[in-house]
Amino acid sequence: MIKLSKIYKIPLIISGILVATSISVLIIFKLDLGIDFSGGSLIEISLGTSPAPTEVSSVLQANGFSAQVQLTGEGNYLIKTRELNLEGERAALFEAISQNFGVFDELRFDSIGPVVGNELKRRATWQTGVILVGILLYVAYAFRNVNQQKNVNVSSWRFSWASILALAHDVIILLGVFAILGKFYGVEIDTLFVTALLTTLGFSVNDTIVVFDRLRENVQRYRNDEFVENVDKSVSQTVARSLNTSGTLLFVLLALALFGGHTTFYFSIALIVGVAVGTYSSIFVASALLLAWNKKS
Numbered sequence: 001m002i003k004l005s006k007i008y009k010i011p012l013i014i015s016g017i018l019v020a021t022s023i024s025v026l027i028i029f030k031l032d033l034g035i036d037f038s039g040g041s042l043i044e045i046s047l048g049t050s051p052a053p054t055e056v057s058s059v060l061q062a063n064g065f066s067a068q069v070q071l072t073g074e075g076n077y078l079i080k081t082r083e084l085n086l087e088g089e090r091a092a093l094f095e096a097i098s099q100n101f102g103v104f105d106e107l108r109f110d111s112i113g114p115v116v117g118n119e120l121k122r123r124a125t126w127q128t129g130v131i132l133v134g135i136l137l138y139v140a141y142a143f144r145n146v147n148q149q150k151n152v153n154v155s156s157w158r159f160s161w162a163s164i165l166a167l168a169h170d171v172i173i174l175l176g177v178f179a180i181l182g183k184f185y186g187v188e189i190d191t192l193f194v195t196a197l198l199t200t201l202g203f204s205v206n207d208t209i210v211v212f213d214r215l216r217e218n219v220q221r222y223r224n225d226e227f228v229e230n231v232d233k234s235v236s237q238t239v240a241r242s243l244n245t246s247g248t249l250l251f252v253l254l255a256l257a258l259f260g261g262h263t264t265f266y267f268s269i270a271l272i273v274g275v276a277v278g279t280y281s282s283i284f285v286a287s288a289l290l291l292a293w294n295k296k297s
Contacts, residue, residue: 001236004284005228008291011284015169022176031175032182034190035080035112037121043079043093044107050075051101063096065089068186072262076107080188083111124194131198132167135205136160139212146216154227154294162293163208166286170204170278171197177273181266192267200274207246207282211238215287227294235287246279 035042053069056077060067067081084090090109097104139160146156174197181187215234222230250272257268 001232002239003232004235004287005232005291008284008288011280012288012292015281015285018176019169019172022172022179025176025179026172029179029183031179032186032188033121034188035110036190037118037124039113040080040082040111041084041090042108042110043081044072044109045077045079045097046105046107047075047077047097047101048103049101053077056097056101059096059100060093063092065093065096070186078262083113120191124191127194127198128171128201131201132164135167135201136164139163139209142209143212143216146219154290158290158293159212162286162289163205163212165289166208166281167201167204169281169285170200170274173277174200174270174274178270181269187266192264193270196267196270196274199271200278203249203275204278204282207242207279208286210242211235211282211287214238215290228291231287231291235283239283242279242283246275249275 053071056079057067057069060069060079060081065081067079070078070080072078079093081093084093094106137160140156143156143159146154146159178187178189178193182189211234214237215230218225218230218233218237219227222233225233253268253272253275257265257272260268
């Protein structure tokens with residue numbers, strides 16, 4: 001049986017270090033917002049040759065276009081630049097490419113204004129906030145009778161806050177990872193990342209509720225046992241299920257990352273990081289917080 005009550009400070013210390021590091025990274029590097037949020041134009045082209053992305057970027061720079069260029073496949077390039085005038089500026093950019101690299105095919109062109117980008121940021125923030133408040137209220141209601149049991153000195157609201165803090169832990173670490181990826185690999189935050197973030201919240205809270213629900217059953221079943229003993233039982237009884245579920249999902253996400261193409265690669269990476277961190281927090285962080293609060297009480 002896992003004796004989490006003996007080592008609960010260790011996962012809390014590890015998580016504290018990871019969260020502090022992630023916050024520092026976010027402050028120093030900041031998130032690289034994609035055109036979904038900052039506004040701009042996204043162009044994907046296919047060239048007959050395969051110049052280096054820096055060469056394409058230099059040509060565009062020389063013609064007055066500050067752009068980020070990424071290689072997405074053999075001869076395929078993703079160009080991210082400021083919002084272009086659909087008539088004059090777009091034609092001028094295409095002319096610069098054709099003069100220097102020959103005939104090319106335009107695979108996609110997306111343009112989003114800054115007003116739309118700000119609206120998307122606002123909606124993403126509100127969606128996350130509503131989800132967290134809903135989880136807080138639901139868990140407090142679902143576990144409202146737990147603190148009426150013998151040897152339980154933790155209120156239902158602390159079950160709620162343990163869940164929310166575990167979710168905040170997952171979100172901050174995921175954001176920190178993508179701040180690093182944005183700094184060194186040019187990875188941008190887009191609507192797909194928000195989807196991955198919300199999916200991570202749902203997966204993590206599901207795992208946390210499974211552990212807490214088993215704890216509620218054990219508290220009622222083993223009324224004479226101490227709360228810490230029931231926490232140890234609950235974690236031991238659910239850890240195998242959580243690891244098996246997460247492991248199966250991670251294999252699927254790994255396959256998607258390897259074979260799904262460039263478009264979904266970083267979406268898959270976000271889910272892989274989120275699922276891994278969420279599994280850890282739901283088993284150890286949330287339960288460790290309950291143990292700490294029970295001991296303090």
